[in-house]
Every structure is written in C-alpha cells, then in structure tokens.
Amino acid sequence: MDKRTQIIIAAMKLLAEKGVQATPMSAIAxxxxxxxxxxxxxxATKEELINAIYLYIKHSEIELVNKSLDHTASLKSRFFHYYTAFINFYLKYPESFAFMDQFQSSPVITACTKDAGKQGFVSVIALIQQGQEEGIIKQMELEALLIFLGGTVTTYVRWVIGIDVHKREPxxxxxMRLVWDAIKA
Structure with missing residues (x-):
C-alpha cells in the first residue's frame, strides 16, 4: 500500500471514530x-484529505459492486445485485460506512467531489433509467430515486450492524423486497 493510501485509511478510521474537530493532522500522521x-x-488541508477519503470509498464501493455482475440477467436481478453489493460493501468495511454516514451530507464534501463520486455509478444510473424506460421502475426524478435508495442502504446498514450475523440474511x-416494491412501477 502506498503512502497516500495509508494516510487515507488512517484518516478515515480516525475521522469516523472521533470526528473532524477531535482529529488533528498530527494524530493522522x-x-x-x-x-x-x-x-x-x-x-494541503484536512478538507482536501476528507474529500480524498470520500472518493476513495466511492471508487472502492463501485469496484466491488461491479464485480461479478451478470449483464445478461433481468433488470430486477441486476438491481438486487447492486443493492446487495452496496450493503455487503459497508458490512465488510464498517469504517467506510461510519465515515460516509458521518460525512456524505457534510458541507466539507465539495460539489465537485460529489460529482466525481457519481461518475463511477454510471451503470447503476443506467439500470434505473432502463427500468424507467421499460416501465419497470417508477417515473420519478432520477436524483430523487438515488437519494431514496442511498437512504435505505444507509438506514438498513446502520440497523443491521447491531443485530446477530445469523439473522442478517433474512x-x-x-x-430488498421492500425497496423493490417501493420503486417498481
């Protein structure tokens, strides 16, 4: 692992645990x-580092989510794959979840960073748009659907982290059924 990545990972863990004010750059070092x-x-600044962490997580997330996707599967199956992969990513990397839960709506994350983070999610966006075009997914503003879906993942992961691992699958x-029922046409 290179130095830049070491810094990002160390800072992510500390910032998620202690917050911005209680995490000086000296502690990160x-x-x-x-x-x-x-x-x-x-x-150059802690804010720049926080934005870099955000992008690091977004890139890691989409890399894992796009792995093993069967592009020939039905739209519903691909949706379930994406949704499950996002949940599993955050369960596998709880420090990434804690950071994103705390910072994704923070004004520290710039609009430019958020736009760059969305670039990797073209396949997810295309899937939703395809579903809308085919009449499978509700005709709603795309941004509203993405916010809804992101919120359900965040709320679900926040809840499921505290339950027994063996009870998670059901x-x-x-x-997934609840979310699908909410967005299907």
Whole structure:
C-alpha cells in the first residue's frame, strides 16, 4: 500500500471514530506511520484529505459492486445485485460506512467531489433509467430515486450492524423486497 493510501485509511478510521474537530493532522500522521510533511505533500488541508477519503470509498464501493455482475440477467436481478453489493460493501468495511454516514451530507464534501463520486455509478444510473424506460421502475426524478435508495442502504446498514450475523440474511431479503416494491412501477 502506498503512502497516500495509508494516510487515507488512517484518516478515515480516525475521522469516523472521533470526528473532524477531535482529529488533528498530527494524530493522522501518527496513525499512518508518517510525518506531517508527508501528509501535506499529498493533502494541503484536512478538507482536501476528507474529500480524498470520500472518493476513495466511492471508487472502492463501485469496484466491488461491479464485480461479478451478470449483464445478461433481468433488470430486477441486476438491481438486487447492486443493492446487495452496496450493503455487503459497508458490512465488510464498517469504517467506510461510519465515515460516509458521518460525512456524505457534510458541507466539507465539495460539489465537485460529489460529482466525481457519481461518475463511477454510471451503470447503476443506467439500470434505473432502463427500468424507467421499460416501465419497470417508477417515473420519478432520477436524483430523487438515488437519494431514496442511498437512504435505505444507509438506514438498513446502520440497523443491521447491531443485530446477530445469523439473522442478517433474512432481514436483507425482506429489505430488498421492500425497496423493490417501493420503486417498481
């Protein structure tokens, strides 16, 4: 792992755990096993670092989500694949979830960063648009659907993290049915 990634991961964990105000750059440097100068070589400010973490998570998320997607499967099956993959990503990487839960609506994340983060989700957006064109998914503003879906993932993961691992699968199946029923035409 390169130094930049070490810094991003260390900062993500600390920021998610302690928040912005309680996480000085010196603590990030110590956790990353590097000096302050090295951090500032990569990130001029803490805000720049936070935006880099956001993009790191978004890129990691979409990389995992796009793996093993069967493009010949039905639209509903592909939707379930995406939805399940997002949930599984956050369950597998709880520090990423904690960071995104805390920062995704923060004004620290710039509009430019949010736009860059959306670029990887072209396949998800295309799937929703295809579903709308085929009359399978409700005709609603795309942004409203994406906000709804993101909110259901966040709320569900926040809840399911606290339940027994063996009870998660049936809960996830119910969640997927609820979400599908909410967006289908």
């Amino acid at each position: 110590k956790a990353a096993g590097t000096g302050m100068g090295t951090i500032y070589n990569y990130f 809960q996830q199946e119910q969640q």
